Amino acid sequence: MTQWDDMAFDDxxxxxxxxxxxxxxxxxxxxxxxxxxxKACVTACPANLFAPTSDxxxxxxxxxxxxxxTCYQVCNSEGALSWTYPDGGQGVVFRHG
Amino acid sequence: xxxxxxVGAGPAGASAALTAARAGLEVVLLERGPFPGSKxxxxxxxxxxxxxxxxxGWYDEVPVQRWVTRRSTMVLTDTQALTVDFRSTAWGEAPYxxxxxxxxxxxxxxxxxxxxxxxxxxxxTVATGLLVENGVVVGVTTDRPDGDLxxxxxxxxxxxxxxxxKQLGLLPKTDAAHLTLGVKEVLSLPREVIDERFGVRGDEGxxxxxxxxxxxxxxxxxxxxxxxxxxxxxxxxxxxLAKSGIRPEELIADLKAHPAVAPWVQGAEVxxxxxxxxxxxxxxxxxxxxxxxxxxxxxxxxxCLAAGIWLEGVNFAIGSGLAAGKAAAGHVxxxxxxxxxxQDLEGSFVLQDHKRLRKAPGLVLSDRVQQQYPxxxxxxxxxxxxxxNPTAKPGVLTLLRRSAKKHGVKLRHLAAxxxxxxxxxx
Ligand SMILES: Cc1cc2nc3c(=O)[nH]c(=O)nc-3n(C[C@H](O)[C@H](O)[C@H](O)COP(=O)(O)OP(=O)(O)OC[C@H]3O[C@@H](n4cnc5c(N)ncnc54)[C@H](O)[C@@H]3O)c2cc1C
Ligand code: SF4
Ligand code: SF4
Numbered sequence: 281m282t283q284w285d286d287m288a289f290d291d292x293x294x295x296x297x298x299x300x301x302x303x304x305x306x307x308x309x310x311x312x313x314x315x316x317x318x319k320a321c322v323t324a325c326p327a328n329l330f331a332p333t334s335d336x337x338x339x340x341x342x343x344x345x346x347x348x349x350t351c352y353q354v355c356n357s358e359g360a361l362s363w364t365y366p367d368g369g370q371g372v373v374f375r376h377g
Numbered sequence: 378x379x380x381x382x383x384v385g386a387g388p389a390g391a392s393a394a395l396t397a398a399r400a401g402l403e404v405v406l407l408e409r410g411p412f413p414g415s416k417x418x419x420x421x422x423x424x425x426x427x428x429x430x431x432x433x434g435w436y437d438e439v440p441v442q443r444w445v446t447r448r449s450t451m452v453l454t455d456t457q458a459l460t461v462d463f464r465s466t467a468w469g470e471a472p473y474x475x476x477x478x479x480x481x482x483x484x485x486x487x488x489x490x491x492x493x494x495x496x497x498x499x500x501x502t503v504a505t506g507l508l509v510e511n512g513v514v515v516g517v518t519t520d521r522p523d524g525d526l527x528x529x530x531x532x533x534x535x536x537x538x539x540x541x542x543k544q545l546g547l548l549p550k551t552d553a554a555h556l557t558l559g560v561k562e563v564l565s566l567p568r569e570v571i572d573e574r575f576g577v578r579g580d581e582g583x584x585x586x587x588x589x590x591x592x593x594x595x596x597x598x599x600x601x602x603x604x605x606x607x608x609x610x611x612x613x614x615x616x617x618l619a620k621s622g623i624r625p626e627e628l629i630a631d632l633k634a635h636p637a638v639a640p641w642v643q644g645a646e647v648x649x650x651x652x653x654x655x656x657x658x659x660x661x662x663x664x665x666x667x668x669x670x671x672x673x674x675x676x677x678x679x680x681c682l683a684a685g686i687w688l689e690g691v692n693f694a695i696g697s698g699l700a701a702g703k704a705a706a707g708h709v710x711x712x713x714x715x716x717x718x719x720q721d722l723e724g725s726f727v728l729q730d731h732k733r734l735r736k737a738p739g740l741v742l743s744d745r746v747q748q749q750y751p752x753x754x755x756x757x758x759x760x761x762x763x764x765x766n767p768t769a770k771p772g773v774l775t776l777l778r779r780s781a782k783k784h785g786v787k788l789r790h791l792a793a794x795x796x797x798x799x800x801x802x803x
Contacts, residue, residue, distance in 0.1 A: 320619035326652035349538040354619040369501030376563040377418030377480040
């Protein structure tokens with residue numbers, strides 16, 4: 281479907297400023313994800329941070345996160361995600377939001 | 378101990394802090410980002426008339442990109458586009474109607490008004506929870522060392538995910554059915570090119586809302602003009618998105634590649650990509666707006682007026698925030714009940730518009746409006762505008778029946794939706 285917009289996802293995320301904190305503000309329990317049938321986060325996370333692994337789990341990196349909340353809202357497995365905001369001053373900084 | 382703690386320096390929080398500080402209260406305005414607006418993303422257009430009373434002449438100093446003098450609503454199919462386009466020179470002069478602006482600029486400007494009124498803005502600080510004693514909210518915990526702060530009233534203006542309202546059980550922990558995700562690209566283009574492509578000049582700007590560009594996922598799209606950039610994006614139901622298997626950025630790519638949109642964005646480069654949730658539950662899903670020692674305002678209370686593609690959130694956040702600040706002052710100074718806040722909102726545009734448009738989200742995001750009507754309407758108009766000589770012209774009713782049938786629309790459903798649309802938007 282995508283016709284001319286072939287921007288690589290990394291380049292897309294490269295346009296956004298992140299002040300990455302040391303504490304991962306979102307933690308994924310991959311053991312719970314292994315029994316998840318929807319993998320809703322994989323499709324819906326606008327930053328594409330949920331990578332399915334070959335054993336059916338999820339590899340997650342918190343660093344380039346918009347802090348939007350979509351993942352915990354669509355996740356239907358209790359306890360798979362522990363979700364907090366990054367510490368004050370850290371995380372995404374929008375200039376043209 | 379302070380009088381009021383306002384959590385979140387978005388438009389709702391800044392407005393609440395402004396009225397509370399002007400009433401003479403001691404106000405602390407907490408913001409988790411390094412500056413107000415740094416965490417916020419929207420379309421967008423700010424409809425600023427709500428500021429007429431509190432900040433007279435606001436339009437002379439608001440950090441405007443362009444004044445919207447042209448508004449269009451577009452219906453797209455893969456190969457067709459139908460546009461209703463309106464322009465007014467009155468919208469290009471004081472008191473104006475709406476302006477495009479970036480949240481980093483706008484939110485900082487508005488928060489500064491609260492600071493000028495005497496509020497203390499504390500940035501880079503997360504309110505991590507509420508302090509509750511005997512069922513009364515008495516303050517917040519923060520992520521600062523020794524970070525507990527006590528106050529007579531806490532105002533939650535912490536936006537769509539409001540963890541503070543969730544802690545009190547006012548909002549459900551998750552509510553995917555009433556949330557949409559907005560994703561946006563800001564695309565840089567020279568000013569003159571934007572003027573030419575959109576038929577505007579000077580500081581005139583354009584606002585385009587689009588239906589039928591989300592591959593059947595409930596939602597819509599938008600294109601807004603800034604000074605030397607465009608804001609292009611889509612807003613979609615998060616449930617629908619998760620089930621579709623389609624990635625959000627693909628939807629933007631589709632929109633940009635559509636024959637009606639591609640000429641606008643040609644050659645433009647992505648300057649920033651952003652995403653944010655929107656509460657679209659409307660009047661029928663409003664939470665309790667107050668609890669002892671506690672008020673909820675703006676997106677935290679689901680007060681964004683949203684019908685899929687037409688979004689008015691900032692003005693509703695400001696309207697409700699101003700009222701929350703006022704109610705807090707009445708409570709602290711004259712012991713008035715915090716429930717006066719809701720009564721005040723019932724009498725203002727905030728809840729009156731919400732009540733009037735309570736059916737709008739359901740209608741605009743319904744399967745028929747999303748999946749069938751765009752194609753049906755586009756085919757109908759294509760039929761009317763296509764000259765088929767030597768075959769005689771079919772009547773409009775025939776065309777309507779034909780296009781309705783082709784898109785699987787029953788005429789009685791069409792009539793019912795037309796009626797409920799008429800009632801909803803009357
Ligand atoms: C894609 C999209 C397009 C939109 N288009 C438009 C439009 O064109 N016009 C329009 O009027 N509206 C639009 N809206 C809606 C509008 O953006 C919102 O309704 C509005 O921003 C709500 O204001 P608010 O102050 O309630 O919340 P927010 O603007 O979300 O502000 C909340 C603030 O609280 C801070 N915060 C949150 N939690 C904490 C905490 N625990 N501690 C400290 N600080 C905290 C955040 O950092 C943020 O600054 C759009 C929204 C989206 C997502
Ligand atoms: S985070 Fe939630 S939605 Fe995603 S894979 Fe794990 S359980 Fe499933
Ligand atoms: S908060 Fe948003 S951007 Fe961050 S991981 Fe979740 S869905 Fe992705």
